[in-house]
Amino acid sequence: MAIGWEKDMLDLVGDEGLLLDAGSRTRLSKDYYWYSPVLEPKLREKLADGVALPSTEEELVKVLSFAYRRSIPVTVRGAGTGNYGQAVPLQGGLVIDLSRMDRILELGGGTARVQCGVKLGTLERRAREAGWELRIYPSTFMKATVGGFVCGGSGGIGSVTWGNLWDGNVLEAVVYTMEAEPRRLVVRERELYDYIHNYGTTGIVTELVIPLAPRTEWMQSVVQFPELAWAVQFGETLAADGSIAKRLVSPMEWPIPAYFTPIVSRFQPGEAAVLLETADGTSEAVRRLAEDFGGRIGHATEAAEYRKSIGLSDFTWNHTTLWALKSDPGITYLQAGFSPADYLEQIRMIKAAFGSEVLLHFEWIRSGGVLTPSSLPLVHYRSEERLYEIIAFFEQHGVRIYDPHTWVLADGGRGEAGSMSRRKRLNDPRGLLNPGKLTAAPAEGEGGAAHGHG
Template sequence: MTTLQDDLLGMLGARGALSDPRSLSTFSKDAFYYSPVLRELLDGKLADAVAAPQSVTELQELVRYACARSIPLTMRGSGTGNYGQCVPLRGGIVVSTHRLNRILALDEAAGVVRVEPGARLGQIERQARPLGWELRCYPSTWATAAVGGFVGGGFGGVGSIRNGVLWDGFLKSVTVMEVTPEAALHTLSGTELLGFIHAYGTSGIMVELEVNMVPAVPWEEAALSFPSLEQALRFGAELALDPLEDKRMVSLHEWPIPSFFGPLVAAGGVAEGRALALLELREGRAGAAVSRAANFGGELTYSAPASAYHAGKFCLSDFTWNHTTLWAMRSDPGWTYLQSNLSSDIGEALGQMEALRTFHGGQESGGSKVAFHLEIGRQAPDTPQERVFISALDLIYVPDAPGIAAAIAERERLGVSVANPHTYYLDADPRWSGQPVMDASARYNPLGLLNPGKLSAEADAGSTGR
């Protein structure tokens, strides 16, 4: 009888079938180590094999093979997800899309790019900008993250202040392979896309995506320091809400977070003891932002011209979104984070942060600390449902899992909803689409082979596992 590895080698060749211990370990992980809770739960979970098909036909053969033997399949882009989305809880085959990474077509008239799922966002942005287009939004991991992984596991990022998040027109269509013996393909659009956005690869395999872009803008970068986070937030909110100021990023950090940003500190972009605003603004508008900031005690500490955008040693976005947590953990591995949706009302948001500072300094929290990092963005922009959000990726220094649970409970008590980054269950994330994902999963993953154990804590408790 042949082994799984022999079969994969026969199907995909040596570059497409990886079973050495190092590959098994690397491809069975993502960035879940940001969470001490997930580290405990997921360390050591291993795939039985890693497959890297290089064509849809090879992937179809693999899917038919897995269906015939009831082998779990876990899709993987670049593995930068933070919630263990790519970790094969029940073994089986991790299917990496790193060889399905081509940009297939870029429609210069319509601003739509057609790509394979493993195409990197950085590759798309760099190819599109000279042709006059840019991505609507991208995560701070844009250089390495794959488009299929962003759609399957992400939320938003740079550009969200302007064009919204993944649910706001990022995708035009997706071609999905069903995980059945037929391995049939379906091209979907409109509301059917909801079944695949932030679905952790549980509802079908995305094999081709059409991504809507927006006309490219020359962006300049600016860092401004403020006496306090309150001043930075009041400035940032005013800038964010000003329809006449075009911006791609408004990211705010209270002290000591800026001190963690090594390259920016070295470039003189950080002022001791002060809060920091990191901005991407339409070329020529940094001067106006500096004048506005002066009303809030703000001062320019660093700037980069549009000609250096994405071309320098670092971009300011390298210190934003969840990269902020990465810099904090490099400075002291005791830091972790939450994703807390503060009130969009500035006064209320300031009150919520003050209450949380009191909580974290107090006894009930078991001697923890908090430092606030805020991203301002918009959901459903230019629609009646438009909402400006102040998303805290609040750094917390908490001794243990009960400490994290207490920190989440306190936020909920204060009316702050938390997208908990310390669980791998999709239905624990308030951002998932719920029924559309369940429906898509029932239809395109009827055997339950895709990423089993991730969809729902309740369903998982009732399953026998492996």
């Protein structure tokens, strides 16, 4: 393979700093885009020309400066646990794997300062040893990196209490620009919105400060209900109850729990279930509340067993999709925001229209302070046309869809429209950072609006 610049880069970073073999390039050009039958055929052949492995900011600067001078596209990856092709190089070039930048720099006093490649599972363990814990994390947290989560995720376990990434769960970031002499930026407050969920398009995040929560001893429960509507209403009431500390409130309809092979015996066949993590000592309060909605606790794991074996959170969020795919490769998923006021009617209409073609599970979260029934519905996939008919139905009935079957990033994240594209022009003047992922906003004075899907 001849790509023109490999020898010069090898001279710059050495044999251990650049991978050119086909196996490494294939493995490190992939993420979990195959969750989507729409994305899989479009992305399977996309491949980096080389993979750089910097272990310090100084090495990263050398690589970025070299790539800028040669106009080489750059795609950054953490652990590659994203689902939309965030880490897939659409135009070849370099993948920069930041997993070697994995030092915990400071931990304590309610915050952690870490390099981007620190695994969230490692940080959770270290934090709990010190009397703290992560506020929010994805279901992939044992593999996922802090940088990958901040730049590719949104929320997760803990969001029922602490909200999403934009809700004060990132305090500071160190970001490098893509220029001949990359600038080191220290970003805080609202400016962070241009870098959260940015797919590495506006700058490369190398260091983060995130807030921690005091360590809590968590028990886990499966609460069973004859009807999904009762399960979701119970979840809402529990999520809103400030007297019961919680990390996870995940209602789902049957037969979704039947896909959870390692723990299927914990569920009553035919019944909806709510998977919970609540503070030790709350079982009686949870039981009483469940009974108010016609439910009962079907299984409980004491706090002393937390993290000692597979946990309920390993079957929630998008791990629900993973377990379903293991049983039925014909399943895919959507990302949906139901109405806090009208979700029961929305559930009724969706089930009446699609029956078992669409299976619903929810995560009660706080988004911008508002308690919200977020959902990752499972869909028995028939065709791309049918999938978008389902999406259209959801949207016609007030359910917002965050399309997981496109790699195009919603410009601006939670900020103003066009903000992220304007930042990209400032930080990446040649458009080399993960090209093709961010829909361009018009330049100043051109008018119009940016668009895209997250």
